[in-house]
Amino acid sequence: MLSIPIIAASTRRDRQSIKAARFVLARLQQRAGVATELLDLLEYNFPIMEERLHHRDDPPPRLEEFAGKIDRADAFIIVTPEYNNGYPGVLKNALDYLLPEYERKPVGIATVSAGGFGGISCLAQLRQVLLAMGAVPVPESLPISHIRDSIKEDGTPSDAAYEKRAAGFLDEVIWFAEAVADRKARDKKA
Numbered sequence: 001m002l003s004i005p006i007i008a009a010s011t012r013r014d015r016q017s018i019k020a021a022r023f024v025l026a027r028l029q030q031r032a033g034v035a036t037e038l039l040d041l042l043e044y045n046f047p048i049m050e051e052r053l054h055h056r057d058d059p060p061p062r063l064e065e066f067a068g069k070i071d072r073a074d075a076f077i078i079v080t081p082e083y084n085n086g087y088p089g090v091l092k093n094a095l096d097y098l099l100p101e102y103e104r105k106p107v108g109i110a111t112v113s114a115g116g117f118g119g120i121s122c123l124a125q126l127r128q129v130l131l132a133m134g135a136v137p138v139p140e141s142l143p144i145s146h147i148r149d150s151i152k153e154d155g156t157p158s159d160a161a162y163e164k165r166a167a168g169f170l171d172e173v174i175w176f177a178e179a180v181a182d183r184k185a186r187d188k189k190a
């Protein structure tokens with residue numbers, strides 16, 4: 001069973017990208033052989049990072065739980081809004097707490113915008129950050145535009161095209177998750 005949790009990266013009041021996170025979660029839950037769950041940064045509510053987890057003997061509440069889930073994951077997905085052409089500070093704050101947990105870990109990125117560009121400026125920046133941490137950004141992405149109208153409150157897309165795009169995106173995330181998991185299993189046996 002592959003573990004592929006999903007980070008929901010907006011903590012904003014009236015946040016819209018949580019609908020996209022619900023959509024990705026529901027479609028990933030339909031995949032055989034995959035265990036997934038939402039890691040909602042609003043619920044974790046991590047304080048401003050003073051030091052990485054592994055240099056802290058007084059970690060903030062639930063940080064070790066979050067780290068364990070990322071560590072055990074075969075891959076993870078980030079569903080993030082675009083803020084000022086970048087990713088939200090709350091996402092970078094959470095990501096910066098960890099490091100060894102990301103090593104060779106495939107990461108799928110779904111970006112969300114209010115307008116028509118789907119958050120692709122944010123996508124480019126987030127890929128650079130993930131590479132710096134030793135993670136492996138999956139080449140396929142899932143940009144979601146006009147979020148107020150494109151995804152309903154329950155996570156159902158209004159435009160059927162998103163079903164096809166999400167399916168292709170998840171195919172690739174799962175492919176990379178399997179590939180890396182297989183290789184790590186071989187390394188363990190050797």
Ligand SMILES: Cc1cc2nc3c(=O)[nH]c(=O)nc-3n(C[C@H](O)[C@H](O)[C@H](O)COP(=O)(O)O)c2cc1C
Pocket residue numbers: 010011012014015016017018081082083084085086112113114115116117118119147148
């Ligand atoms: C501080 C801030 C900056 C934003 N900058 C952008 C931007 O650069 N490009 C864009 O398409 N949308 C931008 N938006 C709109 C968000 O993409 C929009 O709020 C959308 O609903 C997703 O974010 P949410 O999950 O926080 O609602 C911005 C929103 C905020 C609050």
